[in-house]
Amino acid sequence: MAREPSSRERSATDLPDGSAPGPVPLLSVRNLRVTFRTTRGHFDALHDVSFDIAGGQVLGVVGESGSGKSVMALALMRLLPDDAGRISGGRIAFRGRDLTSIDEAAMRAVRGREIGMIFQDPTTSLNPILTVGHQMREGLRLHLGLGRVAAGRRAEELLGLVRIPSPRTAMGRYPHELSGGMRQRVMIAMAIACDPTLLIADEPTTALDVTTQAGILDLLRDLRRQLGTAIMLITHDLGVVAEFADEVQVMYAGRIVERAPVRRLFAHPAHPYTQGLLHSMPALEEEDPPVLPAIPGMVASPFAMPDGCPFHPRCALAADACRDAVPPLRPAAPGQSAACLRLEAAMAA
Amino acid sequence: MVAPPILRVRDLSLHYAAAGGRKVRAVDGVSFEVGRGETLALVGESGCGKTTTGRLLVRLARPDAGSIAFDGAEIAAAEGEALRGYRRRMQLVFQDPGSAFNPRMTVAALVAEPMHLAGVPRAARAARVAELLPMVGLPAEYAGRFPHEFSGGQRQRIGIARALALRPDFVVLDEPVSALDVSVQAQVVNLLVALQQEFGLTYLFISHDLRVVRHVATRVAVMYLGRIVEIGDKAEIYRRPRHPYTRALLAAVPSHRPDVPARLPADLGEVTSADAVPPGCRFHPRCPHAATLCREVDPMPTALGGGHEAACHRVGELAA
Numbered sequence: 001m002a003r004e005p006s007s008r009e010r011s012a013t014d015l016p017d018g019s020a021p022g023p024v025p026l027l028s029v030r031n032l033r034v035t036f037r038t039t040r041g042h043f044d045a046l047h048d049v050s051f052d053i054a055g056g057q058v059l060g061v062v063g064e065s066g067s068g069k070s071v072m073a074l075a076l077m078r079l080l081p082d083d084a085g086r087i088s089g090g091r092i093a094f095r096g097r098d099l100t101s102i103d104e105a106a107m108r109a110v111r112g113r114e115i116g117m118i119f120q121d122p123t124t125s126l127n128p129i130l131t132v133g134h135q136m137r138e139g140l141r142l143h144l145g146l147g148r149v150a151a152g153r154r155a156e157e158l159l160g161l162v163r164i165p166s167p168r169t170a171m172g173r174y175p176h177e178l179s180g181g182m183r184q185r186v187m188i189a190m191a192i193a194c195d196p197t198l199l200i201a202d203e204p205t206t207a208l209d210v211t212t213q214a215g216i217l218d219l220l221r222d223l224r225r226q227l228g229t230a231i232m233l234i235t236h237d238l239g240v241v242a243e244f245a246d247e248v249q250v251m252y253a254g255r256i257v258e259r260a261p262v263r264r265l266f267a268h269p270a271h272p273y274t275q276g277l278l279h280s281m282p283a284l285e286e287e288d289p290p291v292l293p294a295i296p297g298m299v300a301s302p303f304a305m306p307d308g309c310p311f312h313p314r315c316a317l318a319a320d321a322c323r324d325a326v327p328p329l330r331p332a333a334p335g336q337s338a339a340c341l342r343l344e345a346a347m348a349a
Numbered sequence: 350m351v352a353p354p355i356l357r358v359r360d361l362s363l364h365y366a367a368a369g370g371r372k373v374r375a376v377d378g379v380s381f382e383v384g385r386g387e388t389l390a391l392v393g394e395s396g397c398g399k400t401t402t403g404r405l406l407v408r409l410a411r412p413d414a415g416s417i418a419f420d421g422a423e424i425a426a427a428e429g430e431a432l433r434g435y436r437r438r439m440q441l442v443f444q445d446p447g448s449a450f451n452p453r454m455t456v457a458a459l460v461a462e463p464m465h466l467a468g469v470p471r472a473a474r475a476a477r478v479a480e481l482l483p484m485v486g487l488p489a490e491y492a493g494r495f496p497h498e499f500s501g502g503q504r505q506r507i508g509i510a511r512a513l514a515l516r517p518d519f520v521v522l523d524e525p526v527s528a529l530d531v532s533v534q535a536q537v538v539n540l541l542v543a544l545q546q547e548f549g550l551t552y553l554f555i556s557h558d559l560r561v562v563r564h565v566a567t568r569v570a571v572m573y574l575g576r577i578v579e580i581g582d583k584a585e586i587y588r589r590p591r592h593p594y595t596r597a598l599l600a601a602v603p604s605h606r607p608d609v610p611a612r613l614p615a616d617l618g619e620v621t622s623a624d625a626v627p628p629g630c631r632f633h634p635r636c637p638h639a640a641t642l643c644r645e646v647d648p649m650p651t652a653l654g655g656g657h658e659a660a661c662h663r664v665g666e667l668a669a
Contacts, residue, residue, distance in 0.1 A: 064530035065501075209394040210557065214601040236531060239603030262607045280535035282564035284587075284602055290542070292564065294535035298500050314532075 025052035026095065026197060026230050027076070033089035034068075034075050036302075043302040045071045045085060047254045047326075053230050055197065060245030060262065061234045062277075066299045068254035069234045073202045076232075077117060078107050095197070113143050116191030116229075120203035122183040125190075126175040132159075132186050133171030136193070143194050158189040163219060181212035185219070192223060202234045217244055238281060242266055247335075250274050253299060253310035256329060260336035270338035272315045272346050309341065317342045317349070354382035355519060355551050356406065361415035361425075363401055371624040375401045376412070377575030383519070388545065388552040390566035390583075392559060392598070396623055397572040399555045403521040406553060407439040408432055420518070437467055440517040444524035446508030450496040456482070457492040460510045467515055481510040486540060502533035506540070513544065523555045538564060559602050563587055568656070571595045574623055574631045577650075581657030591659040591667065593636050630662065638663050 034046040046068045053059050063069040074080045075087055078099065092099040099110065111117070119125055127135055136155035140146045146154060152171075159167035162185040175183055184204060191199055201220070205213035221244065224231055235241060241248050241262065248265045250258040250273065258271040269275045276295040282288050297314040300306055309327050312318040322341050329337045332347060340346055363376045376398045383389045391399045404410045406417060408424060417425040424435050440463075443449055450459055460481055461474040469477070482489050485506040496504060505525060512520055525541065526534045538561060545552060556562050562569060563583065570580040571594065579592040590596045630648050633639040642662050650658040651665070661667070 064532060210559070210601040211394065211597060213603075217603070237603070238531070239605055242605050242607045243603040266605060266607050277531055278605070280532055281605065282535075282538070282560040284560050284563060284599075284604065285606075288564050291539050292535040294539055295532040296536075298502060298533060299530075 026055045026057075027053040027232075028093040029076070029090070030093070031090040032072070032075060032087065032092065034071050034080065034085055035088040036085045038084065040303055043305075044088070045254050045302065046075065048090070049254075049256055050090075051249055051256060051259065053198065053232060056224070056228045056230050058224060058231045058233060058244060058246045060241035060248040061232060061251060062236065062238060062241055062248060063234075063251035064236060064299060066253060066302065067251040069251050070202055071254075072251075073117075073200050073232070073234055076200060077111055077115065078104075079111075112139070112196075113194045114196050114198065116194070116196035116199045118184070118187050118191050118199065118201040118204045120206050122180075122187040123175060125187060126183065128175055130174075131171065132173055132175065132178070136171070136186075136190060139190055140193055154193070155189075158193055159186070161192070161223070162186070162189045163215075164189075179212075180208055181215060184208065184212075184216055188216075188219065188223070192227065192229070195227065196229060199229050199231045200234070201231060203236070204233070205240060206235070206237070213240075220244070238266075238277065250277070253305065254302070255310065255326070255339065257311065257340070258332075258336070258338040259329070260332075260338075264333065264336050268333065268336075268347070270332040270336055270343060270347055271311075271340050272317050272342075272349075273311045274338075275346065275349070276314075309339075317345050353385055355385040355420055356383040357416075357418040358382070358406070359416040359418075361402070361405060361417065362413050363405060363410060364413055367624050373622075373624045374575045374626055375623055376405060377626070379415070379572075379575070379577055381570055381577060381580060383551055383553060384567070385518075385551055386545075386549050387567035388554050388565050390554045390556060390562040390569045391572060392556060392562055392569060393572035394557065394598075396574075398575040398623065399572050400523055402572070403441065403523050403553055403555050407441050407519075407521050408436065409441065433467075437515045438517050439519045439521070440512035440515070441521045441523065442505075442508050442512045442525050445501075445504075445528045446511075447496055447499075447501070447504040450504070450507070452496055455493050455495060456487070456499075456507055459496065459507055460514055463511060463514045469515075477514060478510075481514060484513070484544070485510045486536075500533070501529050502537060505529060505537050509537075509540065509544070513548070516548070517550070519551045519553070521553045521555065524557070525554075526561060527556065527558060534561070541565065559599060571598065574626055576631060576660065578632065578661070579657075579659040580650075581653070582655060585655065585657045591653060591657070591664050592632075592661050593638055593663075593667070594632050595659075597635075630660075638667060 030050045032046055032049040033044055036043055036045050049072060061069045076092055080086060087100055133155055137151040140151040140154050155171060156167045159170055164170045164182060164185050205216050208216065233245060245262045248260060248262050249256055252273050258274045269278055279293040280295055282292060295314055306313050308323040308325055312322040319342060327339045327341045329339045332338045332343055359380045361376055361379045364372050364374050367373045379402060391402060393399050405412050412425050415425060416423060419435055427435060457478050460478050464474045464477060479489060482492060487506050526537050529537060542565060544550060554565055566583045568581060569583050569586040570577045573594050579595045586595065590599055627634055629645045630643045633643040648660045648662045650660045652658055
């Protein structure tokens with residue numbers, strides 16, 4: 001039963017790029033800022049990030065290290081490490097509530113129940129000394145108030161849903177006795193246990209072999225169809241995004257630099273960074289040019305961000321104006337926006 | 350076709366005892382050649398034995414059985430001074446060189462270390478370091494800095510400079526770009542290709558990334574549970590893969606074309622562990638084409654022409 005927001009509901013706030021308001025989004029993030037305090041000083045890991053996810057939508061979030069994509073996931077779940085990072089501005093509207101202002105007890109109820117999470121390394125989320133069945137039953141009793149027997153039955157059902165071959169046997173196993181792919185399936189089973197409306201998956205297949213990855217992506221695709229869950233899929237892998245996402249958001253140095261429907265992004269990337277990323281990936285289906293078109297340089301340190309557009313030191317199109325101010329996201333095509341002053345030149349390239 | 354080989358490997362094996370007395374057949378009878386100046390890519394899933402094979406070739410591990418002929422000399426059982434002599438000519442680059450570096454050593458000291466161990470005099474070491482840093486794209490003024498001051502891409506450049514310090518002929522690159530960001534990956538791939546051309550290096554390129562392999566390889570060997578199941582020229586392997594495992598691997602790589610419907614590979618299940626190698630063809634429990642013969646008899650490599658081989662009983666029946 002897919003949850004389609006009704007069409008008469010309208011977004012209260014338009015996105016800063018002026019794109020037309022759609023149905024009320026499931027998640028609506030506005031001007032989110034995350035500041036880290038370190039021994040070397042303060043820096044913003046996320047700058048004024050604004051975006052929406054509609055019910056049932058798969059949003060791919062692509063970026064390299066330092067892009068802020070994982071910090072964003074932790075901020076949405078309010079799981080930033082207390083001593084280092086904090087949300088220093090903005091709002092996170094999720095089903096009508098601002099997650100930045102509710103108390104920790106209310107947030108705990110959202111986490112796990114309404115928003116499920118899947119991380120790259122399931123071993124960090126599974127307790128090594130408890131069996132899979134024990135952990136799943138505990139979670140179900142805690143979140144759904146099920147009795148012992150009902151929780152056991154539901155746990156077995158969930159393991160079957162994530163296509164673990166013999167759920168009953170798996171329940172009696174300890175996490176280390178399962179393969180990486182099976183552990184990730186257990187994580188997914190736990191994440192969907194409470195039928196969440198949003199699933200945040202941070203590099204869910206990065207640690208897995210390509211054949212195992214294909215199985216997990218296939219499973220997520222199926223679950224999304226069956227349960228209508230919206231998914232925010234964070235990854236560095238453009239191929240995973242191409243196969244799985246409806247829309248893609250490209251991040252660079254703590255900012256969204258482009259957002260577009262998936263086909264549009266791969267066929268007509270607008271931002272010079274997105275273009276560079278796509279061109280620098282070796283092709284699978286054909287021969288590349290002998291020298292891969294690499295993006296020169298590297299991401300600046302957060303303590304030494306350049307003025308203006310954070311990508312300008314690596315950008316072939318950079319002009320003087322690019323050094324003066326951070327460019328806002330602006331429309332490039334229907335449904336597509338990019339944060340580039342030289343957008344017209346970039347798209348003509 | 351294979352260039353005159355610099356390395357000829359025959360029936361190489363390394364088994365070891367795991368917990369519970371089970372025997373892990375990490376490398377289980379592997380034979381191949383590496384032509385001088387070429388890049389042989391070794392691909393396969395984790396646990397297939399590709400990293401162990403690489404360590405055996407540069408003799409960081411000693412095989413139980415089999416032969417490794419390096420430039421005509423048998424080195425599988427070499428020891429002491431003789432082994433040290435060969436090791437200068439064979440180097441290894443790791444996935445994350447940062448973790449292998451001594452954090453208290455400067456870049457110059459790290460790059461000079463292999464030369465120091467090989468007894469190269471101080472002045473010659475300094476001169477070579479000054480040559481190597483610009484060669485791998487690091488400014489000379491970085492020489493006095495420490496590894497933690499560098500990004501992953503720069504650390505990999507330091508690792509490459511270190512590996513090239515003694516002017517080796519043969520370099521094993523074990524997932525050299527897997528830990529790097531996409532935008533930096535292409536830079537390091539380009540560097541490796543340029544260095545190979547400039548110095549006539551021979552590479553064994555170990556990787557799970559079939560995109561990068563398509564770009565760098567001359568030939569490709571596909572490993573599964575300690576065996577090579579298919580080997581051939583890159584163009585053959587990518588255009589006409591013959592072993593069902595190679596086909597499954599290629600089909601599982603996500604395409605960059607959202608306009609093309611996802612090619613859903615048959616759900617293969619997961620790799621069986623190298624401590625429980627099945628009888629017959631070791632791929633048969635996951636193979637959509639497995640027949641009775643496959644469950645009983647271990648297939649030998651079938652020659653398919655042009656140096657292309659696949660170890661599959663049904664390779665003749667499966668459409669090319």
